[in-house]
Amino acid sequence: MNVSRKAPTSPAGLIQIYRCFCDETRLRIVNLLAHGPLCVCHLQELLDSPQVKISKHLGYLKAKGVVTAERRRNWMIYSLPEKPSAALDANLKCLQDCTQTHAIFKADVRRLSKIAAKVEWLNETGECCAAPAPKARRSLSTRK
Amino acid sequence: MNVSRKAPTSPAGLIQIYRCFCDETRLRIVNLLAHGPLCVCHLQELLDSPQVKISKHLGYLKAKGVVTAERRRNWMIYSLPEKPSAALDANLKCLQDCTQTHAIFKADVRRLSKIAAKVEWLNETGECCAAPAPKARRSLSTRK
DNA sequence: CGACTATATTCAAATACAGGTATATTACTG
DNA sequence: CAGTAATATACCTGTATTTGAATATAGTCG
Numbered sequence: 001m002n003v004s005r006k007a008p009t010s011p012a013g014l015i016q017i018y019r020c021f022c023d024e025t026r027l028r029i030v031n032l033l034a035h036g037p038l039c040v041c042h043l044q045e046l047l048d049s050p051q052v053k054i055s056k057h058l059g060y061l062k063a064k065g066v067v068t069a070e071r072r073r074n075w076m077i078y079s080l081p082e083k084p085s086a087a088l089d090a091n092l093k094c095l096q097d098c099t100q101t102h103a104i105f106k107a108d109v110r111r112l113s114k115i116a117a118k119v120e121w122l123n124e125t126g127e128c129c130a131a132p133a134p135k136a137r138r139s140l141s142t143r144k
Numbered sequence: 145m146n147v148s149r150k151a152p153t154s155p156a157g158l159i160q161i162y163r164c165f166c167d168e169t170r171l172r173i174v175n176l177l178a179h180g181p182l183c184v185c186h187l188q189e190l191l192d193s194p195q196v197k198i199s200k201h202l203g204y205l206k207a208k209g210v211v212t213a214e215r216r217r218n219w220m221i222y223s224l225p226e227k228p229s230a231a232l233d234a235n236l237k238c239l240q241d242c243t244q245t246h247a248i249f250k251a252d253v254r255r256l257s258k259i260a261a262k263v264e265w266l267n268e269t270g271e272c273c274a275a276p277a278p279k280a281r282r283s284l285s286t287r288k
Numbered sequence: 289c290g291a292c293t294a295t296a297t298t299c300a301a302a303t304a305c306a307g308g309t310a311t312a313t314t315a316c317t318g
Numbered sequence: 319c320a321g322t323a324a325t326a327t328a329c330c331t332g333t334a335t336t337t338g339a340a341t342a343t344a345g346t347c348g
Contacts, residue, residue: 008245008246008247009246009247009248010168010246010248011168011171011242011243011246011248011249012168014171014242014246015165015166015167015168015171018162018163018165018166018171019162019166019335021159021162021166022159022162022163022165022166023159023335023336024154024155024156024159025336027155027158027159027162039294039295040294040295040296041293041294041295050337050338051294051295051296052295052296052297052337052338052339053336053337053338054295055294055295055296055297056296056297056336056337057336058295058296059296059297060335071295071344071345073294073345073346074293074294074295074344074345074346075293075294075295075345076294076295076296086242086245087242087245090238090241090242091238091242093238094234094235094237094238097234098155098158098230098231098234098235099155101152101230101231102152102153102154102155102158103152103153104153104154104155105155167305167306169306183324183325184324184325184326185323185324185325194307194308195324195325195326196307196308196309196325196326196327197306197307197308198325199324199325199326199327200306200307200326200327201306202325202326203326203327204305215314215315215325217315217316217324218314218315218316218323218324218325219315219323219324219325220324220325220326
């Protein structure tokens with residue numbers, strides 16, 4: 001459980017962090033997760049990207065230890081790790097500085113704040129999802 | 145209109161930095177350059193790598209603006225930029241923290257300090273190279 | 289059970305990249 | 319001028335990455 005603080009011979013872990021950070025979609029995901037946990041459908045909506053794309057990038061980030069995932073009912077909740085490695089912690093902070101000056105990240109956060117209610121709803125009641133408002137679900141009369 | 149230096153819409157520049165940082169050889173080069181300018185043959189010696197490999201990574205770094213190059217006589221002197229972008233500056237500082245805890249980077253710097261004399265020699269007299277000691281160079285006084 | 293929702297995985301195609309060998313370029317030296 | 323040293327580039331090959339389409343899985347609900 002405890003992670004050793006010895007000096008690794010190879011900077012493999014550090015490089016994995018940079019690999020995770022060198023894709024725009026992943027950067028935007030990490031930037032959003034810095035504000036709190038989100039499920040896949042939230043990210044889909046916020047980044048306006050297909051589910052496969054988001055899911056695969058999340059899988060990538062998770063495999064490298066940059067995010068953690070926890071299942072809640074039907075949804076996977078992704079977060080930044082509670083106890084990140086020193087290198088990850090430093091780079092997350094650095095990234096937060098860097099994102100301040102890029103419009104796309106600020107726009108993402110702005111959009112995030114607009115669905116904050118839905119996210120709260122998820123966190124408190126365990127209900128989702130971000131995508132279509134849960135009421136606009138007509139009956140199946142017109143369905144085949 | 146969109147030539148602003150303040151808030152680029154796309155984080156392309158930031159991503160380029162991370163792309164540069166996600167290779168071990170390049171990380172070692174940047175770490176060494178943080179201590180001062182070096183020519184290709186110094187890096188060849190310090191990293192014990194073939195010339196092509198070093199040269200190509202330097203070309204990559206230079207293309208993304210992470211290093212600068214200046215020709216001096218026969219040699220190309222590579223340095224970190226004097227006025228790096230905010231993002232690069234932040235990430236270089238972060239990297240310096242991260243390298244502290246990795247043996248390979250410390251070993252590189254230790255080896256660098258051992259050839260410091262040669263590097264000085266380059267910087268002061270314009271003479272190189274790190275690789276084979278200037279053995280048959282008897283006619284030093286004829287130059288200048 | 290079967291329909292539905294949220295998410296993950298497999299397959300395939302396009303592109304990027306790292307490393308090597310051989311060759312080119314550039315500058316210096318005699 | 320030719321020769322050589324330092325560095326760069328072209329080409330090749332295997333591997334990794336990115337993305338999308340289709341499909342699979344897992345949990346929930348009626």
